[in-house]
Amino acid sequence: MMCSVGDDIFEGDKFMPTKQVTTSKTCNKCKTAEPQLVLRGKDAYCKSCFLEGVTHKFKSTLGKSKLIRPRDRVLIVYEDNGNSTALLHMVRNGLNLSTPKKLNFIPVVVFVEDQYHLPLKERHNVIEQAKEVITALNFDLILVSLAQYATNSGSIDKLIYSEGLTISESDKDELFKNVQTDTSDTNKTELISIIKRNLLIEVAKHLDCKYVFTSEISMDITTNLLKNVSLGRGSQIPLESGFCDDRDTQVKILRPLYLFDSKEIEYYNKYNNITYVHARTDEVNTYSSIHTLMKKFVMDLQNNFPSTVTTVLKTGDKIERVKGKAICQLCKAPLCDNVPQLTSEESTKFSSLISNTKVDFTNLDFVDKPLDQTDERVFCLSCNELSKCLINS
Amino acid sequence: MAVLQIGLEFGGGAEILVGNQKVHEISLLITDKLWTIGGLLHWIKDNILKERPELFLQNGSVRPGILVLVNDADWELMDTVNYELKPNDRIVFISTLHGG
Known part of the structure; x- marks a missing residue:
């Protein structure tokens, strides 16, 4: 055969960088001590x-934002993982300092009970262990049940507990009682995260907190960013994937760990002898929702090409915010309206209009009519789809 | 018979794969072959790994996302699977693969 196309298919392999074993004998920073760990696959410390x-990175992330004033109240969200335990630890260390670099805000820790994949007994254990971790670090703790919040329209103060949160087997069914039974996992996960966000904002307002700290690390933010693109929430990336989510005028959600990777967090915990709650996670099929699929994709990136995760994160940081007066009733993000260029949202609608309308070619007036002027928009593009899963009650 | 005493620790959720026990003190039989971490991983698979070995081992090493520490230091500084175990070494496995 003369044709040689395809013969060189493996040629590219020799240009692929191979993983190099770090051989540096001293720490990259102090140049004297023996290194103990390798970050980003190359830098030994x-x-x-x-x-x-780590401490510097945490403090400078908070400091650079110039948001928090002395004596501001901050709601810190505790979850049953190493990230939020590390966050609490960093905050506690910062508050306990006696130098001018001391953190100066007043913290309150909230634990949102939503471990619906676990049996009741284990859920009780998780709450007890969370209490132990938080009180050991000398924080005030409040407990809220996600299901109770989702099903009670009453005042939030009746749902906040410091002791004796009641949980039951039926919580999961309660949570989804207004959701169509055939709703996909993707939409369910989206709904949960929207409900949780609204819960945190309401609790923060009730407790007079101006800020909420959550503990997403770089991998979580990148996953979230790519997920938002796939779900038509591109315009919300600056809110969902940056350091600060300021869609609420009174309460800002901050992500002080957004520049950390999982290895830094685990080593931080290990070297500080921090033990934390680790509940059994749900055994999910990776292909069951966009969230789990993105998580797997980003995790593989983190393991094989760690700098790509940071690149995606930093690119997300540069996306401009959408300014609009109207907000989506579900996710509370501003709706993009009055943008000079045609958005992909409008293109989608136009395409759907064209495909669903019987076109009368003798009368093309409809082309000039602005889209979507029939009624005031209530939801953003993505939430509009999501709202179809809700049973109107 | 000569044995090599070492300590294993599992954390970050990896303990769930080894019968929910965080610390394992183990003795490895010394043969004419040197014990490396690579060999230890096989030993773990054959002896203490209770469920879903694919969540711990992949391609002759640990699954990406599981951190390995040898006496509190990163195994990447010690030639990973080729590190030769010494008596009383503490090998720590920490999973960073939380959530689902």
Whole structure:
């Protein structure tokens, strides 16, 4: 055969970078101590330089934002994972300092009970363990049940507990009682995250907190960013995937760990002898929702090409915010209206209009009519789809 | 018979795969072959891994996303699977693969 197309199919392999074993004998920073760990697959650090670096990164993330004023109240969200335990630990260390670099806000910790994949007994254990971790670090703790919040339209103060939160087997069914039974996992996960966000904002307002700290790390933010693109929430990326979510005028959600990766967090916990609650996670099929699929994709990226995760994150940081007066009734993000260029949202609608309308070619007036002027928009593009899963009650 | 005493620790959820026990003190039989972490991983699979080995091992190493520490230091500084175990070494496995 003369044709040689395809013969060189494996040629590219020799240009692929191979994983190099780090052989540096001293710490990258102090250049004297023996290194203890490798970050980003190449930089070796000793224990004390590493811990110093972590503390610095945390403080400078908060400091650079210039948002928090002394004596501001901050609601910190505790979850049953290493990230939020590390966050609490960093905050506690910052508050306990006696130097001018001391953190100066008043923290309250909230634990939202939503471990619906676990049996009741284990859910009780998770709450007890969370209490232990939080009180050991000397924080005030409040407990809220996601299902109770979702099904009670009454005042939030009746749903806030410091002791004795009641949970039951039926919580999951309660949570989804207004949701169509055939709703996809993707939409269910979206709904839960929207409900949870609204819950945190309401609790923060009730407790007079101006800020909420959540503990997403770089991998979570990148996953969220790509998920938002796939679900038609591109315009919300600056809110969902940056350091600060300021869609609410009174309460801002901040993500102080958004520049950390999982290895830094785990080593931080290990070197500080931090033990934390780790509930059994749900055994989910990776292909069951866009969220789990994106998570797998980003996790693979993190393991094989760690700098790509940061690149996606930093690119997301540069996306401009949408300014609009109207907000989506579900996710509370501003609706993009009055934008000079045609958005992909409008293109989608136009395409759907064209496909669903019987076109009378003798009368093409409808082409000039602006789209979507029939009624005031209530939801953003993505929530509009999501709202179809809700049973109107 | 000569044995090699070492300590294993599992964390971050990895303990769930080994019968929900965080610390394992183990003795490895010394043969004419040197014990490396690679060999230890096989031993773990054959002896203490209770469920879903694919969540712990992949392609002769740990699954990506599981951190390995040898006496509190990153195994990437010690030639990973080729590290030769010494008596009383503490090997820690921490899973970073939370959630689903």
